[in-house]
Amino acid sequence: MKLFNTKSKSIEEFKPINPDEVKIYTCGPTVYDYPHIGNYASYIYWDLLIRTLIKNGYTPKRILNLTDVGHLTSDADEGDDKLEKGAKREHKTVWEIAEFYSNIFLDGFHKLNLLEPAKICRATDYIKQDIAIIDELTKKGYTYETADGIYFDTSKFKNYADFARLNLDQLKAGARVEFSDEKRNVADFAVWKFIKPGEDHAMRWDYLGRPGYPGWHIECSTIIHEELGETIDIHTGGIDHIPVHHTNEIAQSEAAFEKTLSNIWMHCDFITIDNQKISKSLGNTYTIYQLIEKDFSPLDYKMWVYQGHYQGDRNFSFDDLKAAKTRRLKWINRAAEAFQLGKIDPESDVQKLVLDAVSNNLNSAEAFSIIDNNNLSFKDWQFIDELFGLKITDDIKELSEETKKLINDRTAARAEKNYELADQIRDELAKQNISVKDTENGPIWEYLK
Ligand code: AMP
Ligand code: ZN
Numbered sequence: 001m002k003l004f005n006t007k008s009k010s011i012e013e014f015k016p017i018n019p020d021e022v023k024i025y026t027c028g029p030t031v032y033d034y035p036h037i038g039n040y041a042s043y044i045y046w047d048l049l050i051r052t053l054i055k056n057g058y059t060p061k062r063i064l065n066l067t068d069v070g071h072l073t074s075d076a077d078e079g080d081d082k083l084e085k086g087a088k089r090e091h092k093t094v095w096e097i098a099e100f101y102s103n104i105f106l107d108g109f110h111k112l113n114l115l116e117p118a119k120i121c122r123a124t125d126y127i128k129q130d131i132a133i134i135d136e137l138t139k140k141g142y143t144y145e146t147a148d149g150i151y152f153d154t155s156k157f158k159n160y161a162d163f164a165r166l167n168l169d170q171l172k173a174g175a176r177v178e179f180s181d182e183k184r185n186v187a188d189f190a191v192w193k194f195i196k197p198g199e200d201h202a203m204r205w206d207y208l209g210r211p212g213y214p215g216w217h218i219e220c221s222t223i224i225h226e227e228l229g230e231t232i233d234i235h236t237g238g239i240d241h242i243p244v245h246h247t248n249e250i251a252q253s254e255a256a257f258e259k260t261l262s263n264i265w266m267h268c269d270f271i272t273i274d275n276q277k278i279s280k281s282l283g284n285t286y287t288i289y290q291l292i293e294k295d296f297s298p299l300d301y302k303m304w305v306y307q308g309h310y311q312g313d314r315n316f317s318f319d320d321l322k323a324a325k326t327r328r329l330k331w332i333n334r335a336a337e338a339f340q341l342g343k344i345d346p347e348s349d350v351q352k353l354v355l356d357a358v359s360n361n362l363n364s365a366e367a368f369s370i371i372d373n374n375n376l377s378f379k380d381w382q383f384i385d386e387l388f389g390l391k392i393t394d395d396i397k398e399l400s401e402e403t404k405k406l407i408n409d410r411t412a413a414r415a416e417k418n419y420e421l422a423d424q425i426r427d428e429l430a431k432q433n434i435s436v437k438d439t440e441n442g443p444i445w446e447y448l449k
Pocket of ligand 1: 039239
């Protein structure tokens with residue numbers, strides 16, 4: 001299996017530390033609002049990563065976090081906590097906001113038929129362990145205190161700029177507005193924030209004799225260490241995480257534990273909609289629920305996502321989603337035909353070709369064209385489902401005796417040229433979402449939608 005590694009900036013052969021427990025960590029969402037379809041694209045790509053690992057004989061152990069504290073509206077440790085903002089907006093407590101939007105996120109996750117992670121971890125369940133890491137960093141001389149928190153001194157971490165190829169001088173020049181006087185270096189970041197007297201921040205824990213809360217990045221270092229250990233096999237996230245969040249995770253973890261945090265880093269590109277970025281102000285933050293309202297299955301969206309590559313500009317439009325929906329229905333009906341014709345066992349090496357394609361840095365688009373251009377047995381389609389989780393075969397089964405009788409009656413009516421009766425039966429079948437086509441192998445039923 002070959003994967004692109006952001007760290008080495010090249011495609012490499014995947015070599016797990018232990019094939020029986022491939023350790024994977026995915027940075028999860030901040031649970032303060034409805035996730036949009038762009039947010040879900042990344043989890044859809046990582047679902048294919050997990051399924052591809054399984055098909056290659058590995059046993060993945062994947063941890064996903066939910067950020068329910070400490071993610072500020074600005075990456076430079078300024079602005080409001082996103083959870084506090086959500087609470088004000090909806091006149092709820094931050095805890096209610098976290099609970100509600102965690103459930104919303106997971107509902108979408110299930111609707112997209114994404115494999116369940118080994119564990120889903122909430123940042124607020126790991127505060128004690130955050131503090132232990134911050135203490136360790138302080139003991140080793142990596143932190144300093146300012147009026148508003150404990151900061152990581154990036155100048156003390158030798159390779160800080162390497163991962164993202166950061167140009168720190170350029171960063172400094174561009175950051176004058178957000179560069180607080182007390183920060184020693186422009187890239188320094190908060191591992192802990194103090195709550196000032198009178199400051200409205202409901203989530204608070206006592207540390208160093210005053211109330212505060214963790215910085216955004218520390219939760220991932222902590223959860224990885226607690227749940228997976230010092231070095232993991234693969235760390236995934238969106239491309240936006242490279243210069244700040246993941247760079248800071250590496251600095252914290254590798255400074256504290258003196259071990260490589262992750263051997264492979266994978267990042268997915270961003271999706272635009274009608275060639276514009278996804279943003280509230282443009283009114284295009286479509287949710288999974290809005291797709292359903294527009295008569296799409298979340299799996300049509302998953303199909304659309306896999307039509308392209310995780311590393312590459314992706315532009316979404318409803319016309320393209322419609323095309324993906326049509327393609328998925330075509331696959332379902334091809335699988336239904338294979339089922340009816342008793343084409344059970346594979347006749348070709350199509351499964352191997354498809355797996356080879358996705359094992360090459362998740363090239364799902366190539367896998368899809370192999371599927372389009374080959375004759376598949378029902379077993380092949382079941383394999384496709386295990387690999388992509390698109391539920392192609394889930395509803396395909398023997399029709400009821402009544403429906404079978406209707407199909408036979410229709411065939412008989414047509415043979416007798418009784419087209420009126422044949423049309424009546426066609427309408428009856430349509431109510432069951434079924435149509436019949438006459439082929440050289442006899443009548444074959446299909447789903448209408
Ligand atoms: P957030 O909940 O804001 O932390 O977002 C979760 C993750 O979704 C982000 O870190 C990105 O990696 C990912 N994401 C956000 N917008 C997009 C987009 N337009 N396309 C793909 N991924 C996105
Ligand atoms: Zn993270």
